[in-house]
Amino acid sequence: xxxxxxQIYEGKAKKVYATDDPYLYIxxxxxxxxxxxxxxxxxxxxxxxxxxxxxxxxxxxxxxxGVPTHFVEQLDERDTVVKAVTILPLEVIIRNVAAGSFSKRxxxxxxxxxxxxxxxxxxxxxxxxxxxxxxxxxxxxxxxTEEQLADVKKYTHKVNEFLKAFFLEKGLKLVDFKIEFGVxxxxxxxxxxxxxxxxxxxxxxxxxxxxxxxxxxxRDLGNVEETYQEVFARIKQ
Ligand code: TMP
Numbered sequence: 001x002x003x004x005x006x007q008i009y010e011g012k013a014k015k016v017y018a019t020d021d022p023y024l025y026i027x028x029x030x031x032x033x034x035x036x037x038x039x040x041x042x043x044x045x046x047x048x049x050x051x052x053x054x055x056x057x058x059x060x061x062x063x064x065x066g067v068p069t070h071f072v073e074q075l076d077e078r079d080t081v082v083k084a085v086t087i088l089p090l091e092v093i094i095r096n097v098a099a100g101s102f103s104k105r106x107x108x109x110x111x112x113x114x115x116x117x118x119x120x121x122x123x124x125x126x127x128x129x130x131x132x133x134x135x136x137x138x139x140x141x142x143x144x145t146e147e148q149l150a151d152v153k154k155y156t157h158k159v160n161e162f163l164k165a166f167f168l169e170k171g172l173k174l175v176d177f178k179i180e181f182g183v184x185x186x187x188x189x190x191x192x193x194x195x196x197x198x199x200x201x202x203x204x205x206x207x208x209x210x211x212x213x214x215x216x217x218x219r220d221l222g223n224v225e226e227t228y229q230e231v232f233a234r235i236k237q
């Protein structure tokens with residue numbers, strides 16, 4: 001059995017621990033929630049349990065669909081064994097419908113359907129506020145190689161196609177999402193890491209358009225815990 005050794009990293013929503021195996025980590029999901037680069041802080045009771053389990057369900061399905069992920073084995077409600085990776089410092093976002101920073105930046109009403117799935121990158125850098133970055137910038141700064149970039153784009157579009165259908169079956173519209181990739185410390189290959197959860201996706205109820213994700217926390221819309229529970233209940237079906 002894989003057991004936790006020393007903590008090697010603490011992020012806003014998860015802690016990462018070393019294990020006996022240098023090629024395996026344990027991630028531990030917290031209930032902590034932040035928004036606006038950590039300016040807004042809070043807790044969403046039960047979020048860690050939901051995001052851990054939901055991510056693992058989705059990652060297992062993505063593996064079958066041909067997207068390699070860091071998922072190895074869920075240990076308990078909050079803890080999961082994952083492959084040790086070095087995270088690429090790019091947040092990869094796909095938008096199917098205009099919302100959030102896209103709507104603000106380009107003056108497009110939230111809810112406007114986009115003519116094609118739109119991929120964008122943010123440079124993972126808290127000090128800079130995770131700025132938008134393009135392919136050339138990322139390559140010029142040595143944040144990613146051309147080969148890794150090609151893999152990241154190919155996998156991300158695949159994840160989008162999978163998730164759109166997956167969530168639609170649960171009565172949820174996938175507006176947009178953010179994922180992160182890492183380089184597997186053992187194989188050197190790019191694999192999907194981090195999480196896929198209501199923290200990292202915008203999900204709107206297909207019937208009512210009600211927001212069913214972390215925007216309830218970001219925008220003080222209320223019923224935050226209840227909404228996470230509702231999404232989880234639909235995913236487990
Ligand atoms: P945005 O519209 O604020 O740029 O967000 C796009 C998507 O990325 C949305 O699904 C929320 C998600 N997201 C994160 O997962 N982490 C973040 O730090 C931010 C800003 C957005």
